[in-house]
Amino acid sequence: MTLRRRLVLSIVAIVVALSTVIGAGSIVALFSIQRSAIDEQLSGATNRAQRSVERQGTNGPGPEIGRPSGQAAGTLTVYFLDGNVAVGSVLDENGDIDQVAPSAARALYGVTFHGAAHTVDLGTDLGRYRVTAVSLGSAVLVVGLPMAPVYESVWKLFGVVLVVTALALLAATGVAAVVVRRSLRPLERVAETASSVARMPLERSDALDGVRVPDTDPRTEVGRVGTAFNRMLGHIGNAMQARERSEQKVRQFVADASHELRTPLASVRGYAELTRRMGADLPQDVVYAMSRIESESLRMTSMVEDLLLLARLDEGREVQFADVDLTGLVLDAVNDAHAASPDHVIAVDVPEEPVVVPGDAARLHQVVVNLVTNARTHTPEGTRITVGLAPVADGVDLTVRDDGQGIDPEFLPKLFERFARADSSRSRSAGSTGLGLAIVDAVVQAHGGRVAVASVPGDTVFTVHLPATRPADAGARAASGDEVTV
Known part of the structure; x- marks a missing residue:
């Protein structure tokens, strides 16, 4: 249940409770006041009836006992003599005397005569009466007044209370809904x-928009929450700016280091190659050592070039857009893979018509080569690799599928991270830098696309989606980020 609904229901419940208490109190107070008034009237009627009996003397009262001067309509008078009803009458609205039914008279016989008033249900047409009894020697005089007017007033007040409570409930619901909504x-x-x-995605600190000033009033609870939220966003923004500065320094360091390392690496490779070619006068183990130095310098040069490319992609550089024939790139990459790995079965699945997208031909060629190389490197000989192109509504899907042993599901979330390496059981050769798929991800995002992977044993497929149009900011990374599907 929402906070708004709870507050509205709480206010309505309070209104109902207050209306119930006030209504019940009013009804009880009205009943008590009117009953007290009836008791005062009953005291006067009893005195008048008693004086009327005393005036009639020893012969006993007659029917006129119920009609002394000043008695109100509905006054009940019953005279018991030796336990029997001698006279019993009720004064009607016209001042006439009606006889009391025997059943009603019997109901009055048990009334005590200590002076207190009692409420007795006489049944028949009389209903409830407020009665009192006085002793006159061996006789008992009972006088009563009807309670019907009291109950009628109480029921009318009860109806008014119900109507007022219902109206108050409706009004309280409407007002509470409006007030709570505004509050x-x-x-x-x-x-x-x-x-x-x-x-x-919180990739940039300038994307954080805080709570507006009207909602940060420290005098209100919500204002304090808004102020605390803005303060928290400020801390997050500062932390993100610090992280951005740190990442920028790291990227700049990697770019500078990679750039500076290329020259000494070229020198090392050149001198190693020169020494190896002059190896006629050198011991065989020295020639072998020189060849190893040359090989490792080549591998280090490749790693440095990859790091430099990633650093430039991070800065939004290194992508030059033009119309690129993806079909030709795929065919060239597959032909190169046939020569490099004849033990793999490498096939293509491309449309008859050339597939053209806006992009950087060199970088997209590197994407295809890295994906095919990744499939060759991490699958055993005889594995079938299929490179496909499929035009879709908003671009082109490039897929590289293999029927190898699959990728460990625990490794999938970090597959495109830099220097990430799968479990050694998947790799059949050493020397991987762990930068190939990171370059694929960076190049694809620089083109406004996305890369995904789905892998089960016997079927691993990398899918690169490239948009049909050039992104608004060619150097910006795609907002969608990495997508990894197991």
Whole structure:
């Protein structure tokens, strides 16, 4: 249940409870006041009836006992003599005397005569009466007044209370809904801001938009929440800026180091090659050592070039857009792979018409080569590798599929990270730098595309989606980020 609904229901419940208490108290108070008034009237009626009996003397009262001067309509008078009803009458609205039914008279016989009033249900047409009894020697005089007017007033008040409570309930519901909605509007805006921040990839600190000033009033609870939220966003922004500066320094260091390392590596490779070619006068083990130095310098040069490429891609450089024939790139890469790995079965699945996308031909060629090389390197001999192109609605899908042993599911989330290496059981050759797939991911994102992988034993497929149009910012990385599917 939402906070708004809980608050509205709480307010409505309070209104109902207060209305119930006030209504019940009013009804009880009205009943008590009117009963007290009836008791006062009953005391006067009893005195008048008693004086009327005393005036009639020893012969005993007659029917006129119920009609002394000043008695109100509905007054009940019953005279018991030796336990028997001598006279019993009720004064009607016209001042006439009606006889009391025997059953009603019997109901009055047990009334005590200590002076207190009692409420007795006489049944028949009389209903409830407020009665009192006095002793006159061996006789008992009972006088009563009807309670019907009291109950009628109480029921009318009960109806009024119900109507007023219903109206108050409706009014309270409407007012509470409006007041709570207006009161919670700042909180909703704060929650909206928090949700929008939560949906952001938070790749840049300038993307953090805090709570607006009206919702940061420290005198209110919501304002304090908004202020704390803005303070938290400030800390996050500072941390992200520090991280950006640190990453920028690392990227700059990698770029500078890679650039500076190329010259000494070229010298090492050149001198090693020169020494190896003059190896006629050198011992065989020295010639072998020189060949190993040359080989390792070549591998280190390749790694340095990859690092330099990644650093430049991080800075938004190294991508020159033009129309690229992907079909030709795929065929060239497959032909090269046939020569490099004749023990693998490498096939192509491309449309008859050339597939053209905007991009950098050299970089896209590197994507295809790296994916095919990755499939060759990490699958045993005889594995079938299929490179395919499939035009889709918003671009082109390039797929590299193999029927090898698959990729460890635990390794999939970090597959495109730099220097990431799969378990040694998948690799059949050493020397991998762990940068090939990172370059694929960086180049594809620089083209505004995305790369995904799905792998089960016997079927591993890398899918590169390239958009049909050039991205608005050619150097920007795709907002969608990496997508890894198991």
